[in-house]
Ligand SMILES: Nc1ncnc2c1ncn2[C@@H]1O[C@H](COP(=O)(O)OP(=O)(O)O)[C@@H](O)[C@H]1O
């Protein structure tokens with residue numbers, strides 16, 4: 001199970017602490033997506049794992065080996081950069097060949113022209129040609145091998161960058177937002193291919209993205225990062241349905257999860273602006289109640305709200321509303337058939353929700369335990 | 381009245397276009413007139429002169445075809461100056477380019493002292509060449525110059541630098557390198573800054589362990605267009621060498637530092653043999669054009685990866 | 687490369703190497719200034735001490751000011767560089783604007799002429815221009831010094847490139863506001879051309895302040911001598927082997943531009959390098 005092991009890595013640039021003790025394991029054959037808002041330190045962590053940047057503290061293991069002090073070239077990792085970082089003066093074939101040539105040939109054998117005549121060079125070159133061909137084939141680049149990067153489309157460049165990464169069969173893949181420069185339709189299509197490549201390679205893959213839908217669709221596990229800390233590492237399902245931190249709950253999911261200020265009274269009942277909501281808290285005090293848009297439904301009784309606008313999305317529709325008492329904006333995701341019964345904009349209505357799916361967070365944003373009265377409890 | 385009516389009746393875009401043409405020519409007129417008078421006409425006149433035996437002060441002149449060019453072939457002074465110019469360019473170009481590249485890489489390798497060193501190396505570019513030539517004359521003076529004083533302390537000989545025919549071209553080339561280095565350095569620095577950092581990171585991950593491997597894989601190819609430009613511009617600047625020769629050696633000793641432009645100047649403005657001088661000018665022009673042609677037609681294809 | 691802050695001790699070899707190269711670069715300046723403050727006998731002793739034993743700067747610099755009209759040379763340099771720059775901008779800015787933003791028949795032809803002009807070094811026109819000026823009795827005049835450089839195809843090219851990058855809407859808006867084309871050039875386009883104009887100005891002034899070739903041809907005597915000629919005269923005629931005074935003259939004539947450079951270092955480097963890159 002030796003993949004990538006990141007242990008308590010810290011890093012500061014000048015006076016800004018960019019990484020505050022990050023630990024994360026990626027098993028061999030596992031695909032972990034690292035997701036978080038821009039500037040939270042994802043790229044920095046990635047570069048530290050690759051060895052391009054030095055950590056201030058902590059350690060990195062790759063393939064069961066401590067590589068903290070090794071150069072990038074000695075770590076047995078391959079990286080796909082956001083800008084692809086292809087060598088513009090080399091052809092596609094030559095670009096894919098670079099990591100092989102730098103490892104398998106010595107300085108004399110790499111010399112142009114005469115290098116190929118030296119002992120051992122011919123065999124090595126032949127093997128490299130085969131490997132380049134195999135990698136190119138895996139990514140459908142056969143026909144493009146003699147082109148330069150400037151003569152390729154964005155999607156093709158992206159494939160070359162992937163081919164360059166897989167050609168030497170590393171123990172670990174690092175990918176830093178590899179799809180962010182592609183247009184939307186290509187992006188969705190390439191997701192699958194990256195996952196397939198990963199499955200075939202059996203390597204540990206750490207995949208950075210700021211796009212949560214990429215993270216949820218591609219990864220075995222998702223690591224949510226914010227402000228240089230990992231907030232939660234779990235399967236996509238658990239990250240979505242069972243977030244342990246309010247920041248995870250609000251970052252994952254679109255539209256954003258609804259949050260309402262609430263309070264546990266001395267009697268243990270959780271109330272929103274005085275209305276009991278059918279939940280019991282462990283300790284009296286302020287709370288945040290969070291409910292996904294698809295878990296809220298309009299009803300005859302419950303939390304009073306005012307409808308504001310309707311957005312039709314095709315497979316569903318969104319009802320925007322306001323909870324007047326706390327001046328909170330709310331969103332409901334409803335099936336499109338519900339349109340006919342929706343309250344008109346400006347009209348008052350009531351909200352209900354499935355209490356087993358409601359989430360409660362303490363004042364510091366940590367998840368707190370909840371006990372519901374019954375499966376289908378509603379506002380009274 | 382009818383004219384006015386006609387203009388009124390014209391469709392608007394046509395009127396606008398007419399006005400635009402007139403305006404454009406009006407705006408360009410001063411430049412065009414100056415171009416004709418100061419650039420085109422004199423250039424054509426130089427070409428014409430090259431085929432005459434025109435001398436200032438002589439009563440008339442005759443068309444003599446290619447005689448001026450034939451004369452050059454047997455003119456020891458001209459042939460020497462052509463040879464010297466080629467040697468000078470051959471020394472200054474690689475010297476100032478290699479030096480500038482090495483220093484640019486050194487400056488770029490760290491963050492400290494960037495602005496300071498850039499200013500130091502750039503200083504000769506903005507310094508009055510004639511005055512700095514005088515400073516060099518003192519520095520290189522055989523008996524009282526500080527350079528030879530240092531060599532004497534070190535127990536080495538005391539070459540005559542500018543006054544011996546075996547070292548004069550070398551000394552001028554050294555001054556030429558000193559003059560051109562800063563300019564090239566700044567161009568290289570701009571070129572280096574434009575290389576995406578991620579390429580170096582990619583090279584490291586791909587296994588380029590040594591600085592030299594990264595230089596071969598990333599820096600040198602990415603610097604290709606800059607290097608080509610620096611090469612051309614340095615050669616052209618070097619072919620134009622005049623000031624240092626005019627101030628320091630006047631082509632001497634014994635024509636050992638005679639260069640193309642200085643020979644052209646002497647023939648034209650000292651001996652007033654304008655026809656012959658014009659022919660030399662054309663040779664100079666041909667060399668400059670050949671260098672530009674080399675840049676655009678031959679080398680350009682090999683450094684742009686589009 | 688410059689990713690992480692290297693500790694000073696690891697950076698030291700690099701800085702030492704650069705310092706050594708810088709010292710070699712500055713050698714002529716150091717000795718020039720040193721000699722300009724030494725009496726002649728000390729210079730002739732060829733000692734390697736930089737500081738003078740007897741401070742002789744006042745005598746050396748005094749000699750320069752007494753023997754040659756320093757002020758006149760500097761003034762001539764100023765007039766010539768200023769005059770050249772004024773006409774270059776006056777001619778090139780409107781032409782560059784027309785080539786960049788106006789549509790007119792013959793535009794390709796004009797631009798072709800500009801590109802052709804870029805290929806020809808100014809030395810090529812020297813002979814006929816000399817003859818013409820001498821026929822008109824204009825040798826030894828500001829006219830002879832300035833006129834040949836009033837047209838800069840390079841400036842036209844530079845401004846055209848720059849104006850091309852200005853949004854068309856800026857000019858459309860000005861037309862709608864009722865500006866004439868001339869007014870657009872001077873009141874809308876030129877204020878926006880500042881970066882290019884500054885860069886070109888520095889480039890032009892440095893080139894012409896330092897030029898020797900053309901002044902040497904058309905000027906004869908003190909009255910219209912530029913700083914470059916001044917140093918040359920002082921060296922060949924008056925000073926002979928008086929290196930102290932000669933170095934003082936060299937310092938004086940080099941100082942204006944060098945001081946300007948040190949004050950506006952970034953602008954100079956960028957001006958000369960960026961114009962150089964485009965040319
Ligand atoms: N070389 C650097 N020097 C100084 N600050 C940096 C450097 N690299 C990144 N940072 C800072 O570190 C923070 C995290 O950056 P990064 O890891 O690139 O974020 P992400 O990839 O998550 O968008 C940002 O605030 C960024 O400005």
Ligand SMILES: [Mg+2]
Pocket residue numbers: 042043
């Ligand atoms: Mg990033």
